[in-house]
């Protein structure tokens with residue numbers, strides 16, 4: 478079974494009858510945009526290994542609860558060392574009487590994320606979201622959640638989301654070494670709670686299988702009865718390998734991508750990803766009906782068409 482394309486195949490305006498007819502109208506527009514900008518309060522932060530941090534933010538009740546794979550833009554309060562917000566996947570969400578508490582797993586790599594790491598409980602952060610399209614929960618099958626390094630963030634959230642729907646996941650987690658299997662206790666705790674199975678791999682063999690997540694797929698996926706569906710996040714080279722694996726084995730595969738972003742809402746046009754030949758051909762027939770905040774037939778916008786894409790929709794040869 479081929480993955481269901483998520484690319485902005487013009488059916489818009491959302492939910493209107495497509496002139497192309499049902500066969501050609503592959504769904505498209507995600508949930509209607511429900512994002513807003515709110516003030517959030519830092520609940521706490523902690524280390525989760527290899528210099529990575531876990532941040533919990535209390536959001537007000539008006540904030541729409543995200544689905545796994547969606548992201549937010551975090552805006553540091555003035556005076557801030559950075560002008561632009563920083564995109565961050567949602568790694569967890571729990572309801573409280575005051576509104577959702579969202580969890581984020583991040584690596585302080587530069588000025589913005591290092592400033593984020595300095596925030597203490599009670600301080601304020603601006604949050605714009607939830608943004609983009611998450612993992613398509615309607616695609617049936619046993620979820621194979623494939624994580625590389627800090628790419629584990631949205632998959633921790635996905636594991637909880639599928640568990641609530643009664644779907645038992647296989648969690649495949651790889652990193653360069655044992656230390657970079659970040660937030661492993663959090664992953665194990667969630668997976669134990671929902672009765673799923675955790676499979677580990679490291680490049681140097683210091684934990685789990687010596688090899689990559691693709692080796693884990695080779696080893697574990699054939700043992701699972703179809704249908705199966707892959708949801709993955711990690712470095713782009715890993716995602717390209719997982720996308721190719723999914724397409725080769727006929728397993729629907731969805732990848733959470735990253736791009737350097739400014740606005741996060743489709744306005745600045747700064748986060749293009751090249752579409753596959755098939756997606757280009759499909760979309761060029763309806764060029765004039767692609768909504769303005771989405772990409773073009775040639776390039777998807779990571780923030781609005783994605784960040785989660787079907788394997789068939791991107792040109793993996795030209796993604797860095």
Ligand SMILES: Cc1cc2nc3c(=O)[nH]c(=O)nc-3n(C[C@H](O)[C@H](O)[C@H](O)COP(=O)(O)OP(=O)(O)OC[C@H]3O[C@@H](n4cnc5c(N)ncnc54)[C@H](O)[C@@H]3O)c2cc1C
Nearest residue numbers: 548563564565566582583584586587588589590630735736
């Ligand atoms: C949809 C989305 C979800 C993300 N989710 C997470 C997450 O859950 N956890 C997490 O740690 N990070 C995540 N990121 C990456 C995060 O946004 C960047 O690391 C952050 O913006 C860097 O900001 P900075 O000011 O610290 O670094 P800067 O000073 O801006 O840059 C420092 C270094 O990081 C690089 N960098 C900047 N943006 C990215 C990026 N998107 N990907 C890779 N390298 C980048 C720069 O090229 C530079 O080398 C996500 C990005 C996107 C687009």
Ligand code: FES
Nearest residue numbers: 741743745746780
């Ligand atoms: S970040 Fe501005 S268009 Fe995607």
